[in-house]
Amino acid sequence: MGWEIRLTDLERGGQTNRSFSQTTVRVGRHSENELVLQHNQISRVHLTLTKEGERYFAEDSSRNGSFLKRGKQWARLDGKTELQVPATIRVADWSIRVDYQAEEDWDKSVIIPAGHLVKRSESIMVFDLCESSRIASEDDHMAHHLKTRVQQLADPVLTEYGMRFFKGTGDGFLATFSSATRSVTAALELVNRIKYRNSRTTNPPIHYRISLHHGETWGISTGGQDIHGNDVNIAFRIEGVQKEAFPTALIEFPKMDRILCSKALIAEITQHEGNVFPSQTSEIGAASLKGIQDPTTIFQIHDRIDDSLRSPPA
Incomplete structure (x- = not known):
């Protein structure tokens, strides 16, 4: 709050x-x-x-x-x-x-008038700035600087590719897009800008994890804007997933500096939007995510975008 x-x-x-x-x-x-x-x-x-x-x-x-x-x-x-x-x-x-918004003594989210719920099908992006706690313990000023730089890099990219919703999460953000294709190209463009920034500064590099998922969100307009739902939870779980969640991982994948996505996002782009996926992917496997009933098939998106396949900005 x-x-x-x-x-x-x-x-x-x-x-x-x-x-x-x-x-x-x-x-x-x-x-x-x-x-x-x-x-x-x-x-x-x-x-x-x-x-x-x-x-x-x-x-x-x-x-x-x-x-x-x-x-x-x-x-x-x-x-x-x-x-x-x-x-x-x-x-x-x-x-x-x-x-x-003051801290409430009880959770009002359990009683929400039906007229204040908005259901949408959209693509969900979760971004996390890695190692921020370690950096803050060593240099609180630098930790604040890195968080600010992430926001400065992300804001124009998210706007350019048609961000529908945005919410800061302390060490990152949650954003949604009406187009799954644009969510991927936005993630790839953001990574390009982070890499460019990292190559031109003597400050600590920005390390990141990005997850992308497509599904249903529930928007709550009572007491401020927010979104909830099982698919939002899946996006957050994909962001933090590590190899222990995969009974049988098909490939090795990095702990950070990565973009992961769900099979549902790929299907939305290739089947429903009728587009070619904007980058190469590798299937990692089906992960058991905390609090999610069914296994979730996760892919790694390789961060080299093919300009001929780039989705135009919104």
Whole structure:
């Protein structure tokens, strides 16, 4: 639980949902901010959101201003201003809807009005930044830097390939796509950008695990946006799977720096979407995943994309 932010790009369109567990969230151009916005009208630290006890504040430290919506009017923030959440703030070309979800004493998710459930068939991507705990124990600043760089690399790729839903997971993210083909090409493009970044820096490399699966998700609009369902659980289990889950693994596969996918995702691309799979794959085998009743057949996607098979951006 914590800050829930819906970022709307008013100039180019599109929305991104972000969740932050910490009580302070900085918004600005600098890479060390929790929410990074690149724009010539955005200051290095443009806006700071804080929770103090049961009160919520927004503090503007920019040159060009942040504007709080009050009724039908926009008022420029002057220093530290108390918020009545949910609130909407305008910075440069973005509208930021901010809310804060407090920890509940009981799980309200067990009682959800039927009208607030949205069922979709979509492709699910889970990304995990590996070794972040070890790096944080050695250099907390570097761990934060790597998480920020992952987000900076991922945001434009996910948007370009038609991301439908996004949620941060602390050390990574969960995203969905209406097209299975685009989910694969987005993953391959993200890996290309990570490799390019790793080759051009003296900082620790970004190590990753990416999983892709296609199935049904249930969207919950009550109290903020989220998705759930057995297929979401499968995607998370594929991300963390290791060789012990396979009674008989057909190939060796790496513990990290990999893209794994389900047989269901491949079938969606080749049978239902009628496309050629955008990269070479190798079957690993049927895995017994924790909390999943039936074995799941998993493939490794080799991260060399054939440009002639690349899916166009959304």
